[in-house]
Amino acid sequence: MEENIMSQRKIIITVAQTGAFHGKEANPNIPLTPKEIADSAYNCYNAGASIIHIHARDKNGVSTNDSKVYSEIGSGIKAKCNVIIQYSTAPANIPGTNAEDGMKLLYDSDLFKPEMCSLDCSLIGTSWGDRTFVYEWYRPFLIKYAKMMKEMGIKPEIECFNPETIEDVFNILEPEGVLDNPVSLSFVMGMDRISQGAISFSEENLDFMIKKLPKDRFVNFSSICIGAKNHVPGTVMTILKGGGARVGMEDNIFYAPGRLLKSNAEMVERVVRIIHELGMEVATPDEAREVLNLKK
Incomplete structure (x- = not known):
């Protein structure tokens, strides 16, 4: 009976191709321009990905919240394939930004609207380069923008950096009626090296979060298992414990110790092989839409 249940499971694969922190100086194969990101997304889709998580960069490769860049990326991907598009609403990694900056794209009536957007729900302090800053994702802010996403027909991808945040999601956000079922939620693990208030990765911590x-x-x-040491073990453990898979160069730039990823699709191909070896199947984008109850 247990083998039957496992074989019926279809795993949703999300790819975070580009983040707000490292760029081509860390891995020259990371996509940064809208065309690079769209081409990479198409390759990931062909490899088995259902969801593409998107961060944007400006013409100089610098992190940005410009809705025009997001729209160029989103429309470029949609022209190529049927994958689910998920925008990041984290503030750009540049001096002077705040939480509201990350949400500016939602106010653009000309935005190429995604089916999902991230909603980061933890208060964390991050040190990167010579900057230390606090992400001001306070409860009233989260309620406001979860409601706005609901009204726009966009499903939030809840990102939790510590256990307390999970309690906030189900004790504060959900009672406000701003989250539709099922809640889609990601545990962010391994950001503790640069972020105060973020949990480290371990199987014990993963079990506790679940x-x-x-x-x-x-x-x-x-x-979301950050770093080469955590990425593959964390992904496989999460699948075995009933979750989906997230891979990509935002979280990890290495395929193996000392060997950089050649592409985001290379990591998708590996996790697809692992899923099949575990006796499970990979969800198509439309199957993922059905599981997540995304708005048509």
């Missing part, structure tokens, strides 16, 4: 989820309902969860 146990914080409500027992009486289905939550679609995955783990």
Whole structure:
């Protein structure tokens, strides 16, 4: 019976191709321009990805929240394939930005609208280069923008950097009626090296985060396991414990110790092989839409 259940599971694969921090200085194969990101997304889709998580860069390769750049990326991907597009709403990694800057793209009536957007739900302080800053994702802010996403027909991807945040999601956000079922949630693990208030990755911590989820309902969860040491073990553990898979160069730039990833699709191909070896299947984008109850 248990083998039957495992074989029926279809794993949703999300790819975070580009983040807000490192760029081509870390891995020359990371896509930064809208065309590079769209081409990479198409290759990931062909490899088995259902969701593409998007951060944008300006013409100089610098992190940006410019809605025009997001729209160029989103429309470029949609012209190539049927993958689910998920925009990041984290503030750009540049001096002077704040939480509201990350949400500016939602106010652009000409935005190429995604099916999903990230909603980061933890208060963390991050040190990067010569800057130290606090992400001001306060409860009233989260309620406001979860409501706005709901009204726009955009499903939030809840990102939790620590266990307390999971309690906030289900004790503060959900009672406000701003989250549709099923909640889609990611555990962010391994940011502790640069972010105060973020949990490290370990199987014990992963188990604890999963146990914080409500027992009486289905939550679609995955783990964002940062760094080469954590990435593959964390992804496989999460799949085995009932979650989805997230891979990509935002989280990890290495295929193996000392060997940089040649592409984001290379990591998708590997996780697809692992999923099949575990006796499970990979969800298509339309199957993922059905699981996540995305708005048509």
